[in-house]
Amino acid sequence: MAIYKPDIDKLMANDDVEGLIEALFHEDLVLRKEASRALKYVGNEEATDALVETLRYDSWQEEYSVMGSVRAYAAEALGRIGDKKAVNGLIDALEDPDSEVRWKSAESLGKIKDLQALESLIYSLETDEDEYVRKFAARALGELKDPLATDSLINALKDKEWAVRKSSAQALGRIGDKKALKPLLNVLNDEDVDVRRQAVISLEKMKKHAIKPLLEKLYDFDWQTRAISADALGRIGDRKATMPLAKALSNSRKRDENRYVRGKAAEALGRIGDVRAIPYLEKALEEKYIYVRKRAKDALDLIEISPELxxxxxxxxxxxxxxxxxxxxxxxxxxxxxxxxxxxxxxxxxxxxxxxxxxxxxxxxxxxxxxxxxxxxxxxxxxxxxxxxxxxxxxxxxxxxxxxxxxxxxxxxxxxxxxxxxxxxxxxxxxxxxxxxxxxxxxxxxxxx
Missing domain, CATH: 3.40.1000.10 (Mog1/PsbP, alpha/beta/alpha sandwich)
Structure with a gap:
């Protein structure tokens, strides 16, 4: 007698959560995988208990590689559902032998944002051998926004993998602990431009505390660091940055040698909206590089109507x-x-x-x-x-x-x-x-x- 096999696509199309839960425990392991993936899209809190049970690792699963995917999809589905009843199961899954299960569990804990997971996520960030797990543990800690994670995230700014460093910089910006200000400034010298850019975005969130050190970075040896520092100063919008940016744009002695930096300085001046920048921007309209001229023209347009912004x-x-x-x-x-x-x-x-x-x-x-x-x-x-x-x-x-x-x-x-x-x-x-x-x-x- 043939074994009944449910039509997962049909169950998914009909949002049949009960039918998909039943399929989670089918003896055909591939069907279990398909059901756990489907619940990622149509699941609701009715599926939480079944998914937590599915997430639990058992030694017999070691012989069937497909079960790693079943658990990984279950972890992902629980994050999308967002039911806090899943937190303990996801914390346990941070020790799963399959790295995909671990990083998806970390990601889901970040979506649920329950502080019960804080200690376990810090441990994963500090000790897990897989870069994806460390990356998503850092992101999750940023979602929790608890300053107790600050020290571990600062240490992770030195991780050998750029993605972990970037996620740690991002998390520190979300937490907003002033203790992270100096370490984030040091990251502006990171070898990876994405990490440097994320550090600047995090510094922006610290606003006035970051202005002085960002102004100093306008004179960094690396042109990309100067450019993203100019961009950050523009987004912060404090007029203390007006004259340093204006001089970097078109001052005869302090004009930046890189046209991209000058363009970013012009763009930042437009965002700040200080009329003192107008003569410097007008001078930049004579630049031979269209990129700088266009940014200067846009900035002048912006300053023109800035009282109405x-x-x-x-x-x-x-x-x-x-x-x-x-x-x-x-x-x-x-x-x-x-x-x-x-x-x-x-x-x-x-x-x-x-x-x-x-x-x-x-x-x-x-x-x-x-x-x-x-x-x-x-x-x-x-x-x-x-x-x-x-x-x-x-x-x-x-x-x-x-x-x-x-x-x-x-x-x-x-x-x-x-x-x-x-x-x-x-x-x-x-x-x-x-x-x-x-x-x-x-x-x-x-x-x-």
Whole structure:
């Protein structure tokens, strides 16, 4: 007699949690793997106890490699569900023989954010031989935001693996312990540019405490360190940085030799909005490098309307915006923000897609193009674009056959595993008249990683 095998795809399509739980204990181990993966997407708290049981390692599983995947998917599903009843099981799984189970358990503990896991995560960061486990343990400690983890994270800034150092720098920024200020400054000399950039982002969060040391880094021997320091000073926005940045841009004696640093200095001056920078920016308009000239022109435009700028911030992101935008946070179903322009009939939103795995910004831009084409758009264009320091794409769609004619501009980029897109829609003439406000929004956008 044949063994009954449930159709996992059908159970998943029907959100049949009970059926998937039953499949978790099927004698076909591959079906168990498929069921645990499905619960990652459709699970709810009804599945917590079964997933915790599935996560538990037993010596007989050593003979079946597929069981490592079953436990790993179970750990991931528990993180997505977020039920605190899973915390003890996930803590135990930090000692699983399979490294994927360990790092996914660490990641899930970070999502659940229960301080019971603090000590175990610190131990994993300090002792686990696998770099992914140390990396996700550091990230999870950042989510817990407990200063008791500060010392271990500072030590991890010297880890041999760049990804661990980066995650530790990120976590220290989230915790915000002033004890980490000097170690993070030392990281600005790290051999890896991503680690240095993350250290700067964390220093930004310490705001005024970081200004003086960041100003000193404007004279670092490494041009990339000077550039990201200039960027950080602009994002902090304190006017103490105005003249050092202005001199780095176009002072005859202190002008930086690197055009990218000068461009970042111009960009930072625009964000700070201090009128004392205007003559230096105007001088930079005579630069032979278009990159610097463009950044100087954008900065002058920004300073011109800076008295009318406001600042918006939540736990995910911050940006400066012209008060023509009327905004409200909704933070639901992947839509972080919605609003419209009071001067022109333009609607906008900021959206997030989490856990999109291997979907690139380029591929998502193509998806948006397909949607526009299905809507019979008259003209659709796509071009690469730098969006607040992130590599991304602009997709624009025109439809002149509707009344009134409409234009939609979508700006897409990825960061830290998530995909973001800003969406603006209105009449073509209104989009054109509001382009300066859109540019300010894009250029000042900053994710709080």
């Amino acid at each position: 406001e600042h918006y911030e939540n736990e995910f992101f911050s940006f400066d915006y012209h008060n023509a935008w009327l905004i409200s946070e909704i933070n639901q179903k992947g839509k972080l923000l919605i609003g419209f322009c009071s001067k022109n009939n333009i609607k906008f939103s900021l959206n997030i897609k989490k856990d999109v795995e291997d979907l690139t910004a380029d591929e998502f831009a193509d998806v948006i193009i397909d949607v526009f084409n299905e809507q019979n758009a008259l003209k659709v264009t796509k071009q690469p674009l730098n969006i607040a320091g992130y590599s991304g794409y602009e997709v624009q769609s025109d439809n002149f056959e509707v009344d009134p004619p409409s234009r939609t501009s979508v700006y897409i980029f990825r960061s830290n595993g998530d995909l973001y897109y800003l969406w603006f829609a209105g009449k073509p003439s209104d989009i054109k008249n509001t382009s300066k406000y859109i540019k300010i929004t894009l250029n000042s956008f900053h994710l709080k990683l």
